[in-house]
Amino acid sequence: MQPVADSLDNTPVTALKGVGPKSAERLERLGIHSVQDILFHLPLRYQDRTRVVPIGSVRLGDQAVVEGDIDAAEIRFGKRRSLLVHLSDGTGRLVLRFFHFSAAQKAALAKGVRLRCFGEVRNGPASYELVHPEYEAVGLGDAPPPEQSLTPIYPTTEGMHQLTWRDLTEKALGLLGKDPDALREWLPEPVRQRYRLPALGQALLQVHRPPPAMGAALMSDAGHPAQHRLAFEELLAHQLSLRVMRARARKVPAPPLVGDGELCARLRANLPFMLTAAQARVLGQIEQDLANDHPMLRLVQGDVGSGKTVVAALAALHAIEAGHQVALMAPTELLAEQHRLNFEAWLEPLGIEVGWLSGRHKGKTRAGILERLNRGELSIVVGTHALFQDDVAFAALGLVIVDEQHRFGVHQRLALREKGSGDAVPHQLIMTATPIPRTLAMTAYADLDLSVIDELPPGRTPVQTVVLADSRRDEVVAHVERACGEGRQAYWVCTLIEESEALQCQAAEDAATELAAALPTLRIGLVHGRLKAKQKEQVMAAFKAGELDLLIATTVIEVGVDVPNASLMIIENAERLGLAQLHQLRGRVGRGAVHSHCVLMYHPPLGKVAQQRLGVLRESNDGFVVAQKDLEIRGPGEVLGTRQTGEVQFRVADLLRDQAMVPKVQQLADELLAAHREVVGPLIRRWVGHNARYADV
Ligand code: ADP
Numbered sequence: 025m026q027p028v029a030d031s032l033d034n035t036p037v038t039a040l041k042g043v044g045p046k047s048a049e050r051l052e053r054l055g056i057h058s059v060q061d062i063l064f065h066l067p068l069r070y071q072d073r074t075r076v077v078p079i080g081s082v083r084l085g086d087q088a089v090v091e092g093d094i095d096a097a098e099i100r101f102g103k104r105r106s107l108l109v110h111l112s113d114g115t116g117r118l119v120l121r122f123f124h125f126s127a128a129q130k131a132a133l134a135k136g137v138r139l140r141c142f143g144e145v146r147n148g149p150a151s152y153e154l155v156h157p158e159y160e161a162v163g164l165g166d167a168p169p170p171e172q173s174l175t176p177i178y179p180t181t182e183g184m185h186q187l188t189w190r191d192l193t194e195k196a197l198g199l200l201g202k203d204p205d206a207l208r209e210w211l212p213e214p215v216r217q218r219y220r221l222p223a224l225g226q227a228l229l230q231v232h233r234p235p236p237a238m239g240a241a242l243m244s245d246a247g248h249p250a251q252h253r254l255a256f257e258e259l260l261a262h263q264l265s266l267r268v269m270r271a272r273a274r275k276v277p278a279p280p281l282v283g284d285g286e287l288c289a290r291l292r293a294n295l296p297f298m299l300t301a302a303q304a305r306v307l308g309q310i311e312q313d314l315a316n317d318h319p320m321l322r323l324v325q326g327d328v329g330s331g332k333t334v335v336a337a338l339a340a341l342h343a344i345e346a347g348h349q350v351a352l353m354a355p356t357e358l359l360a361e362q363h364r365l366n367f368e369a370w371l372e373p374l375g376i377e378v379g380w381l382s383g384r385h386k387g388k389t390r391a392g393i394l395e396r397l398n399r400g401e402l403s404i405v406v407g408t409h410a411l412f413q414d415d416v417a418f419a420a421l422g423l424v425i426v427d428e429q430h431r432f433g434v435h436q437r438l439a440l441r442e443k444g445s446g447d448a449v450p451h452q453l454i455m456t457a458t459p460i461p462r463t464l465a466m467t468a469y470a471d472l473d474l475s476v477i478d479e480l481p482p483g484r485t486p487v488q489t490v491v492l493a494d495s496r497r498d499e500v501v502a503h504v505e506r507a508c509g510e511g512r513q514a515y516w517v518c519t520l521i522e523e524s525e526a527l528q529c530q531a532a533e534d535a536a537t538e539l540a541a542a543l544p545t546l547r548i549g550l551v552h553g554r555l556k557a558k559q560k561e562q563v564m565a566a567f568k569a570g571e572l573d574l575l576i577a578t579t580v581i582e583v584g585v586d587v588p589n590a591s592l593m594i595i596e597n598a599e600r601l602g603l604a605q606l607h608q609l610r611g612r613v614g615r616g617a618v619h620s621h622c623v624l625m626y627h628p629p630l631g632k633v634a635q636q637r638l639g640v641l642r643e644s645n646d647g648f649v650v651a652q653k654d655l656e657i658r659g660p661g662e663v664l665g666t667r668q669t670g671e672v673q674f675r676v677a678d679l680l681r682d683q684a685m686v687p688k689v690q691q692l693a694d695e696l697l698a699a700h701r702e703v704v705g706p707l708i709r710r711w712v713g714h715n716a717r718y719a720d721v
């Protein structure tokens with residue numbers, strides 16, 4: 025079905041009054057080509073300027089309009105010079121804080137003046153504050169009426185003012201109003217009835233220009249039916265785009281990897297343990313995939329310590345037996361080294377040399393490794409991002425294994441596919457210890473097949489977690505001394521987020537100096553990101569060999585490090601880290617049979633949410649429970665670790681609020697792909713964008 029000529033998805037933005045070629049060009053750069061695109065540029069949030077609220081009723085984080093009289097104004101010379109204006113309205117008081125202000129402004133903000141202000145409520149030293157609020161002086165009774173509808177706040181970029189967006193959307197809504205049929209309804213009528221979806225045009229109008237009565241629902245956690253309508257379509261479009269990508273990724277040829285099973289059998293015989301039932305099941309799934317002549321795209325999830333590495337090694341042997349090469353990639357040097365050591369220990373006795381390529385290999389060494397990969401003399405290489413680089417070429421790459429994929433983007437994952445030989449692309453196995461709640465996984469990773477190692481090897485004892493204020497640091501230090509005195513080993517993790525890596529390393533060095541002074545009898549090591557790889561390796565090896573009692577580290581040890589004798593983990597400033605990250609760190613202990621402990625130290629005062637979060641870790645050792653709670657407390661972006669990379673960002677859908685829609689959307693996606701293929705492309709283009717990679721159907 026081709027879009028009809030006068031539909032809004034075909035109408036250029038220049039059809040709007042006042043939008044000339046220049047504006048069109050700028051919008052083009054934002055991926056906005058048509059009037060439809062403007063209609064689907066949806067508000068991120070709303071401000072409620074429709075009523076004045078009593079100062080006594082404002083809450084932290086509110087965006088509120090308040091009105092009150094100035095009791096006093098003063099200039100404070102603290103860390104930063106600021107003008108503080110004390111405002112009260114009989115129900116409460118708060119402070120307006122200005123860091124930049126003119127003499128005239130200061131003079132106008134005098135005692136007795138009545139102000140109407142709008143701003144975000146923040147915590148101040150003595151009371152709530154509005155920092156740099158919008159404000160105007162008003163007389164008693166003569167204040168202009170507040171705004172009539174909620175104020176939409178649009179996502180925007182540098183140079184595009186909110187007013188511009190409001191103007192553009194206003195005009196686009198005007199066109200829609202003139203001819204509601206100009207916006208194509210792609211969901212078939214029976215589908216709309218089955219899910220009781222309100223009309224699309226009406227939902228758009230409400231979301232862009234919500235009447236005051238809609239405000240509470242719109243801004244609540246539950247959302248408004250208009251948002252649900254749009255979210256449903258958005259999740260559907262997203263699901264369709266991933267299905268399309270997935271189908272396309274599988275359409276290309278891949279080498280079927282079937283060997284005689286001899287190497288795998290030998291490794292399994294050499295292992296000091298039996299695979300768990302879960303490991304065996306997942307390995308079976310992988311082997312089945314590898315035998316296909318189209319590429320495997322499989323995500324293996326397993327909680328920390330569930331034994332993913334050995335599954336990866338067996339998958340690698342499977343490929344090697346079939347005469348192909350394997351690349352294993354890890355996100356950090358430390359983790360890559362750890363894998364290299366494991367793989368060497370397992371594969372070298374079978375006569376397989378393990379290649380090693382990291383960022384620090386330069387010049388001749390690097391050239392030598394590349395040469396051998398290119399000639400097919402190395403059948404497996406372990407490395408970091410260095411493996412992505414253009415000059416890395418393989419003779420017969422059959423399998424790519426990526427550990428902790430959430431650290432890599434979809435793009436990097438796709439880039440690796442280019443490294444196959446001829447037309448064939450390698451199979452891909454992705455491992456992650458970040459448990460992803462099911463609904464989130466179905467949405468974020470719908471292009472991958474999913475395997476879960478949902479069982480820990482036998483004999484593990486759960487880690488006992490305590491949460492302590494850092495005022496009790498001395499007790500913690502004494503505990504470390506006692507534990508190490510009994511032959512146990514401990515980690516001490518220093519955290520600093522949102523600071524430079526240099527500062528993190530400095531913090532770890534300071535802690536090391538201080539702890540060395542406090543614990544003269546212990547053998548102490550230090551690892552952080554700024555040490556030379558060689559030094560890091562030495563320290564880690566010494567810790568692993570039991571030559572060090574206490575290892576002080578930054579969060580570089582978060583993933584992968586495996587020292588079964590370590591049974592005590594101290595994490596400083598735990599409140600600053602995400603739950604998933606804390607769970608990862610904690611997973612460094614509890615790997616042997618001894619009873620392990622984790623101490624989460626925080627710097628008081630601890631806010632309510634932070635208390636709740638640390639409480640989750642105290643109460644559960646199950647990564648999936650932790651992840652689900654993390655999702656509930658902090659939202660999907662944080663859980664997936666994609667906030668920075670900007671993947672999985674929805675315009676209106678909210679994976680927490682809309683969780684229950686996901687299974688319906690999945691089912692509907694199947695249905696549309698089977699029976700209504702003509703709507704798939706248009707829906708994807710509407711919501712996911714014009715990016716050909718997603719939208720070509
Ligand atoms: P993760 O899934 O966190 O990457 P690892 O692969 O590092 O876990 O495995 C953790 C530890 O458990 C390693 O010391 C590994 O040798 C061991 N291990 C793996 N599988 C089993 C098993 N089936 N039985 C006992 N120990 C196992």
Ligand code: MG
Nearest residue numbers: 332333457584
């Ligand atoms: Mg691992």
